[in-house]
Amino acid sequence: MAVPGDRRGGDRPGVCDMKAGIVQMLAALGLLADTSRVGLLLTCDEESGSGTSRSLIEEQARRSGAVLVGEPSTPEGHLKVARKGGSVYRLTAHGRAAHAGVEPHRGVNATVEAAHQVLALAALGGASGAGAPAGTTVTPTLLAAGTTTNTVPESASLAVDVRAWTRAELDRVDAAIRALAPRTPGATLSVDGGVNRYPMSPDVALPLLELAQAAAKDLGLTPPDGVPAPGASDANFTAALGVPTLDGLGGVGGGAHARGEYVDVGLMPDRTALLAALIERLLAEPVPGPGR
Incomplete structure (x- = not known):
């Protein structure tokens, strides 16, 4: 087993933010019977402020019933329901x-x-x-x-x-x-x-968190908690539009941007299954957003 931060391999490589999340999103889509109503948007400038991608993110969010963000969870596996x-x-x-x-x-x-x-x-x-x-x-x-x-x-x-x-x-x-x-x-x-x-408010995330917790129970997994996160992400943009948004559905790990960054590979299958199950629930019964 590689120790946290060991980029040579093992089951804790330094790919938490956010290559692991991309892998899980692609794998979750592969578990769905029908992806015709699901969109996947990957951008490359979030760390520098999303200067070129913001308009595209907001355009796609406005035509979506919910936004699920593949940023990392917390090291404890909590999802992110609010952001600075x-x-x-x-x-x-x-x-x-x-x-x-x-x-x-x-x-x-x-x-x-x-x-x-x-x-x-x-x-x-x-x-x-x-x-x-x-x-x-x-x-x-x-x-x-x-x-x-x-x-x-x-x-x-x-x-x-x-x-x-x-x-x-x-x-x-x-x-x-x-x-x-x-x-x-x-x-x-x-x-x-x-x-x-601007900050991401919990009111856009909590209904989705409840769905994710129910999906986890059905899968026999421990339901994840929802916590505020001090960092910002593109979830801030979609939440500001009033679109139901849940963040932290990527890899479980920590140390983002540091030499000790790591992701727990052993948890990636469970998190992939959870994401797929959550998408299936949203396709079956969309969640109305605040004021929508």
Whole structure:
């Protein structure tokens, strides 16, 4: 047996997010007697914000009675009934170049300004943000500045990842980021980006979870629980349209995006059977969505 994160093989390879889910979806379709009313959509840009695929996802969701998402379950095998929404920003500090050794006082150091903004951004999330509920995260990520080691940087760019459980929180952080003011005399700021996807609410998922639990019982499997997930997925888009959406129907594993990522291959047949049984139930008796 390979240990978690061992990509050499065994029954826990690092293909949880989300090659295992694709395999299970294809295998589940092979178990159905009739797939004429079932669609399968695979996209390749979800990790970068679904910039090119979002319109296609929403188009197909609007013509669907339900959406089942093959993202990984939790390591405990729970399905995902709610998700945080997310925003992505690029904050650029604009300064003025000068010789760092001869006359640094003639420059406006964009790196120093970026440092001020990193601290200001970090204060917007979690318990340190004014009025921010637990779980709101504002995370500075990619940072780039300067041209040469002896030049005062005239530009610095900073990527920012924001996650929150409510629309109001995403909107609050959005307004705060756009209101950031420069701290370094002579520096200016510009902001690109914004809210990428709003949160997935449990009300679109719970009726499907009940169906999945009933299907599991019929198969002699332990009914999966439904839990909120801090990460976002394309389920956020379909849920926002009011289409019944259940996420986490892919592989059971963990460590996504890390060197220790793994999936439990031994559970893939059961999860494939569960997905097929859930589809069969939906074909027989569609679930109405909220307000539909």
